[in-house]
Amino acid sequence: MIDAIVVRDLVKTYQDLRAVDSVSFSVRHGEFFGILGPNGAGKTTLLEIIEGLREPDSGQAQLLGHNSWPRNLAVLPRIGVQLQATSFFERLTAAEQLSTFAALYGLPSSRTADMLELVGMTESAGVRAEKLSGGQAQRLSIACALVHDPDVVFLDEPTAALDPQARRNLWDLLRAINDRGKTVVLTTHYMDEAESLCDRVAIMDRGRILRMGRPAVLVRQLNAPVRISVDTSALTPDKLALVPHVERAEQDGQWTVVTTWRPGPVLAALADVDALSGLQVRGATLEDVFLDLTGREYRA
Numbered sequence: 001m002i003d004a005i006v007v008r009d010l011v012k013t014y015q016d017l018r019a020v021d022s023v024s025f026s027v028r029h030g031e032f033f034g035i036l037g038p039n040g041a042g043k044t045t046l047l048e049i050i051e052g053l054r055e056p057d058s059g060q061a062q063l064l065g066h067n068s069w070p071r072n073l074a075v076l077p078r079i080g081v082q083l084q085a086t087s088f089f090e091r092l093t094a095a096e097q098l099s100t101f102a103a104l105y106g107l108p109s110s111r112t113a114d115m116l117e118l119v120g121m122t123e124s125a126g127v128r129a130e131k132l133s134g135g136q137a138q139r140l141s142i143a144c145a146l147v148h149d150p151d152v153v154f155l156d157e158p159t160a161a162l163d164p165q166a167r168r169n170l171w172d173l174l175r176a177i178n179d180r181g182k183t184v185v186l187t188t189h190y191m192d193e194a195e196s197l198c199d200r201v202a203i204m205d206r207g208r209i210l211r212m213g214r215p216a217v218l219v220r221q222l223n224a225p226v227r228i229s230v231d232t233s234a235l236t237p238d239k240l241a242l243v244p245h246v247e248r249a250e251q252d253g254q255w256t257v258v259t260t261w262r263p264g265p266v267l268a269a270l271a272d273v274d275a276l277s278g279l280q281v282r283g284a285t286l287e288d289v290f291l292d293l294t295g296r297e298y299r300a
């Protein structure tokens with residue numbers, strides 16, 4: 001079967017800015033695919049081209065076997081789109097928003113209750129959209145994108161501006177949607193989000209895809225050492241530097257941070273001197289991959 005999304009050599013220029021610069025990739029059916037990059041990387045522009053909302057200068061995007069541009073009306077009922085800026089119909093409750101969306105697709109309003117349940121908002125059915133919290137509004141907009149049971153769901157920074165608990169709740173919801181067999185394409189500037197949710201990520205910066213793959217594989221390919229942080233009051237850097245397999249030991253505020261390729265023996269040595277209290281172990285993350293690719297610290 002042809003992939004859900006196939007993008008070849010896409011280019012989009014605004015004046016002399018190449019917002020999308022020769023981008024190619026494919027997304028398989030049922031995949032959870034992330035486009036990860038800092039603000040202004042070109043994620044939204046890329047997504048909008050794939051969705052058929054924006055015309056590329058050159059290249060081609062295919063969605064469910066059809067060219068995204070010019071927009072193909074037969075594809076629209078098979079995709080769900082959650083845009084970055086959520087807007088609802090004025091003065092309607094959460095349930096009314098959903099039944100209005102359902103009606104637009106010619107569906108019965110009985111879909112409403114199922115959707116509210118799916119996004120965990122049954123108790124807010126009667127609340128007007130403008131009175132919903134940020135997290136609830138995001139959930140409602142995802143429910144609106146799903147009301148017609150699309151095959152492919154596009155989510156543009158769905159967890160931006162949410163508090164950590166609301167973000168994690170939304171992650172559970174997005175996983176559940178993917179588990180129901182939907183292809184999910186998500187843009188995010190949160191590295192941890194991409195790492196936790198996505199089967200594959202494309203790391204994007206300044207219009208280009210720098211690297212693509214499974215998050216764990218991208219991190220493993222870095223072949224980076226492990227960092228262990230110990231409370232400096234337990235062990236100072238000069239003492240830790242003497243422990244076998246410690247490459248480097250530096251002070252960072254209240255922490256002594258140790259770099260090692262062999263965390264096992266180092267942790268055993270720390271246990272021997274009773275220095276495990278409050279200890280933190282950190283392997284490489286996608287942030288380190290970004291730093292390696294661009295030479296810049298990741299700033300969302």
Ligand SMILES: Nc1ncnc2c1ncn2[C@@H]1O[C@H](COP(=O)(O)OP(=O)(O)OP(=O)(O)O)[C@@H](O)[C@H]1O
Binds near residue numbers: 044045189
């Ligand atoms: N309609 C437009 N006209 C001119 N420039 C634009 C337009 N839309 C986007 N840009 C510019 O293109 C670049 C890519 O923007 P885009 O919104 O696609 O990035 P993004 O990765 O989604 O960022 P964000 O996370 O901030 O939304 C940015 O420099 C942006 O200022």
